[in-house]
Amino acid sequence: MVKPGEKVKIKVKVNGVQYEGEVPPRKLLVHFLRDDLGLTGTKVGCDTTTCGACTVILNGKSVKSCTLLAVQADGGEILTIEGLGNGKLHRIQEAFSNNFALQCGFCTPGMIMQTYYLLKEKGSEISEEEIRDGLHGNICRCTGYQNIIKAVEEASKVRS
Amino acid sequence: MYPPEFGYFKPQSLEEALDFLEKEDARPLAGGQSLIPMLKLRIISTGYLVDLNPLSSLSFVKDEGSQVRVGALTRHAEITSNTMIKTEVPLLYEASRQVGDVQVRNVGTIGGSVSNADPAADYPSVLTALDAKIVTTSKGGSREINALNFFKGPFTTSLNEGELVKEIVFPKLNGYKTSYVKVVRRAGDYAMVSIAVALRLKEGKVEDVRLSYSGVSDTPYRAKEAEKVLMERELNEENIKKAAEVAASGANPPSDVRGSSWYRKEVMKVITVKTLGDMK
Numbered sequence: 001m002v003k004p005g006e007k008v009k010i011k012v013k014v015n016g017v018q019y020e021g022e023v024p025p026r027k028l029l030v031h032f033l034r035d036d037l038g039l040t041g042t043k044v045g046c047d048t049t050t051c052g053a054c055t056v057i058l059n060g061k062s063v064k065s066c067t068l069l070a071v072q073a074d075g076g077e078i079l080t081i082e083g084l085g086n087g088k089l090h091r092i093q094e095a096f097s098n099n100f101a102l103q104c105g106f107c108t109p110g111m112i113m114q115t116y117y118l119l120k121e122k123g124s125e126i127s128e129e130e131i132r133d134g135l136h137g138n139i140c141r142c143t144g145y146q147n148i149i150k151a152v153e154e155a156s157k158v159r160s
Numbered sequence: 161m162y163p164p165e166f167g168y169f170k171p172q173s174l175e176e177a178l179d180f181l182e183k184e185d186a187r188p189l190a191g192g193q194s195l196i197p198m199l200k201l202r203i204i205s206t207g208y209l210v211d212l213n214p215l216s217s218l219s220f221v222k223d224e225g226s227q228v229r230v231g232a233l234t235r236h237a238e239i240t241s242n243t244m245i246k247t248e249v250p251l252l253y254e255a256s257r258q259v260g261d262v263q264v265r266n267v268g269t270i271g272g273s274v275s276n277a278d279p280a281a282d283y284p285s286v287l288t289a290l291d292a293k294i295v296t297t298s299k300g301g302s303r304e305i306n307a308l309n310f311f312k313g314p315f316t317t318s319l320n321e322g323e324l325v326k327e328i329v330f331p332k333l334n335g336y337k338t339s340y341v342k343v344v345r346r347a348g349d350y351a352m353v354s355i356a357v358a359l360r361l362k363e364g365k366v367e368d369v370r371l372s373y374s375g376v377s378d379t380p381y382r383a384k385e386a387e388k389v390l391m392e393r394e395l396n397e398e399n400i401k402k403a404a405e406v407a408a409s410g411a412n413p414p415s416d417v418r419g420s421s422w423y424r425k426e427v428m429k430v431i432t433v434k435t436l437g438d439m440k
Contacts, residue, residue, distance in 0.1 A: 001167065001168070001169045001180075001208075002167055002168040002169070003167045004165045004166055004167040004207065004208075005165055006167070008168060024165070025166060025167060025168035025209065026162055026163045026164070026165055026166060026199075027162075028162070028196075028200075031162075047161050047200070048197055048200070048201070049193060049196075049197050049260075049264065050348070052261070052263060055263055061237075061266040061267075062262060062263050062266055063263055063266055063267050064263045064264070064267075067192065067193055067196045067197060067264075067267070068192065068196070068267065069168075069189075069192070069196070069209075071168055071211075072189075072192075072211065072213065114262065114263065117262070118262070133262075134262050136261050136262075136347040136348050137260065137261025137262055137263045137264065137348055138261075
């Protein structure tokens with residue numbers, strides 16, 4: 001039991017690296033990633049579970065890290081945008097670049113992590129409708145989505 | 161946005177969780193997809209969160225012949241991807257695909273959504289349409305509550321302090337057609353109005369029908385008067401229209417950012433006519 005005001009020890013593996021930290025129970029996962037681990041690729045957009053800019057992969061599932069406590073990730077494995085390409089651009093990042101699928105870029109890390117999850121689940125057979133349905137938890141205010149859809153379609157066809 | 165300060169308890173068993181919930185100023189944390197935003201917006205506060213996520217015994221889907229049991233901690237995404245639910249309780253399957261978005265469905269749970277009792281949420285109207293039973297557990301023992309008696313008001317249920325939803329029991333409706341239709345202002349939003357329908361026809365006449373709505377009242381609204389209009393009658397345009405009028409006149413929708421009370425009633429009529437019309 002952790003009393004209000006006390007901190008709790010957590011262990012998480014982020015992008016293949018094991019981290020240990022002490023967090024107050026109210027600390028959100030996104031703040032742990034950004035402020036404690038310095039992984040600022042993951043963005044805070046709406047902060048109300050709507051926009052998806054904070055999307056990361058936790059234990060194989062895409063989640064909104066602004067709506068999860070850091071302590072809930074204890075013992076888990078996380079993949080963020082920094083860990084996607086291993087120093088190079090991942091094929092999804094390449095496809096976003098090729099298709100001009102970003103303008104201001106703020107939603108892009110979340111879009112790419114959610115795309116990564118969708119393609120992992122659905123494979124190359126994904127339809128446009130499935131892409132639109134799968135990305136509707138990620139909001140982009142610049143592109144009008146068309147180029148994002150094209151990028152996801154391209155990424156789905158490239159062999160990993 | 162940080163939530164207000166709270167303590168955290170991770171129980172090893174359901175008994176430990178119930179003990180703690182009874183003793184302390186505490187709230188259970190399931191998926192947290194409504195709870196954490198509400199804490200962040202400081203709509204609610206609590207002394208402790210009791211994290212139910214380690215209690216894997218609350219996450220299951222069981223086929224029991226005439227009924228299906230779904231554990232409270234079952235994620236929306238697990239319901240959507242369960243092929244048995246898709247064939248045996250298709251109304252639940254249809255609604256589960258329309259909850260929030262993919263990320264929310266990966267984390268949020270059916271027990272959490274039902275306990276939260278948001279009048280615009282998807283499951284409450286499904287549960288009331290199907291006459292599902294909600295099984296609860298507490299230090300005092302177990303209760304089985306009919307969905308129609310469970311929802312008491314906005315974000316208010318008949319759960320007592322220290323009592324948890326353990327599982328939800330769905331009867332299999334053989335020979336019924338079902339449909340869940342939701343009208344939203346924008347993708348991923350709560351329902352402005354949604355309708356859950358279960359319908360059985362015999363020789364062109366309505367043998368049984370259940371009509372239940374979300375977003376049009378402070379609880380899920382089971383339109384029993386409208387059901388009576390259709391019972392034993394032909395499912396034709398005239399009867400459907402009459403039932404839609406009766407359903408809308410018995411509802412008391414709120415006026416809020418998602419739509420005015422008047423507009424919601426109009427939408428109710430339109431989706432009732434369309435949904436029942438498609439089931440002819």
